[in-house]
Amino acid sequence: MFMTKSKMWFFIMLMTSTLIILSSKNWMSMWMGLEFNLLSFIGLISATKNKMKSQAIMMYFLTQSMSSMILIFSLMINYFLMSTIMMSPIFKSIMIIGLLIKVGAAPFHMWVPEIMFKLKWMEATILMTWQKLGPLFMTSALCQNNWMMSVSIILSSMMGAIGGLNTTSLKKIMAYSSISNMGWMLMLIAQQGNWYLYWIVYSVIVATINNIFNKWNSLFINQMTMNTPSLSSKFIIAMSVLSMGGLPPFLGFLPKWMVIQSMIYNGSFIIMLLMIMMSLITLIYYMRMISSALMLYSPMIKWMYKTPSKMTHLMFINTMLPLFLVLSYL
Numbered sequence: 190m191f192m193t194k195s196k197m198w199f200f201i202m203l204m205t206s207t208l209i210i211l212s213s214k215n216w217m218s219m220w221m222g223l224e225f226n227l228l229s230f231i232g233l234i235s236a237t238k239n240k241m242k243s244q245a246i247m248m249y250f251l252t253q254s255m256s257s258m259i260l261i262f263s264l265m266i267n268y269f270l271m272s273t274i275m276m277s278p279i280f281k282s283i284m285i286i287g288l289l290i291k292v293g294a295a296p297f298h299m300w301v302p303e304i305m306f307k308l309k310w311m312e313a314t315i316l317m318t319w320q321k322l323g324p325l326f327m328t329s330a331l332c333q334n335n336w337m338m339s340v341s342i343i344l345s346s347m348m349g350a351i352g353g354l355n356t357t358s359l360k361k362i363m364a365y366s367s368i369s370n371m372g373w374m375l376m377l378i379a380q381q382g383n384w385y386l387y388w389i390v391y392s393v394i395v396a397t398i399n400n401i402f403n404k405w406n407s408l409f410i411n412q413m414t415m416n417t418p419s420l421s422s423k424f425i426i427a428m429s430v431l432s433m434g435g436l437p438p439f440l441g442f443l444p445k446w447m448v449i450q451s452m453i454y455n456g457s458f459i460i461m462l463l464m465i466m467m468s469l470i471t472l473i474y475y476m477r478m479i480s481s482a483l484m485l486y487s488p489m490i491k492w493m494y495k496t497p498s499k500m501t502h503l504m505f506i507n508t509m510l511p512l513f514l515v516l517s518y519l
Contacts, residue, residue: 245307260287295344310403345372
């Protein structure tokens with residue numbers, strides 16, 4: 190069981206703190222929601238007592254505290270000046286820097302792989318999905334045309350693609366994948382698009398893959414060949430990973446298609462080509478994850494006659510649903 194009854198209150202506080210951010214009308218209440226969110230997540234991941242978990246808690250606390258200080262510093266300056274003239278892009282850039290640290294976007298991304306490696310799969314799922322909702326909402330409320338956003342978009346796409354090539358840890362690969370997808374979400378925010386649709390699709394795919402890794406107890410790439418019970422399970426994890434990489438016709442291609450269309454309409458062709466090339470590089474370590482499991486010998490030679498219902502649902506989400514959406518779009 191993922192959560193004990195003693196941790197249920199922390200989970201409720203985690204959900205409530207994000208809802209406070211989404212329903213707030215001023216920056217101070219949003220900042221308070223971020224602080225409640227920080228304390229709730231630390232209480233949620235402190236279930237097991239070991240050295241790695243203690244290091245992860247300390248790293249997460251220091252990183253988020255530093256970003257909160259940067260954010261409250263810029264907010265206090267803006268409140269004290271009380272003038273639209275003095276609300277210069279410098280202070281907005283400082284606020285964006287604090288929010289980029291919270292979501293783990295480049296060039297403030299180095300804490301994400303280290304903390305991900307020390308967490309459990311379900312805790313890492315919350316860190317990659319729900320913990321980014323509040324800061325992304327605050328980022329979308331700021332001025333979109335900002336030089337810091339453009340720098341972070343380009344660096345997130347590059348660091349997320351290059352960083353995953355040099356590791357065999359599945360958790361670190363998922364962390365660098367999260368950094369890469371963060372660049373696409375930030376681009377959709379900068380283009381004033383529906384970024385929450387990208388976040389929803391990305392969260393569904395990440396939860397699917399992390400749930401399978403947690404079920405198989407896989408931590409490194411070489412364990413992918415030992416923990417796959419059947420050929421159908423191999424195809425399901427392969428489709429999920431390729432969907433996260435944005436390969437058509439899977440579900441993960443649709444949000445990236447939205448970003449590409451938005452960049453075409455706004456004339457951002459150079460950044461679009463760069464992000465597409467970096468996304469192709471991410472497919473290298475995605476294929477490295479699944480190629481060994483698909484090509485090597487499996488103890489289950491035949492295809493399972495009866496596929497479990499959960500696996501059937503995952504296959505439908507990753508294959509049939511995008512086809513229906515494409516047909517409805519046409």
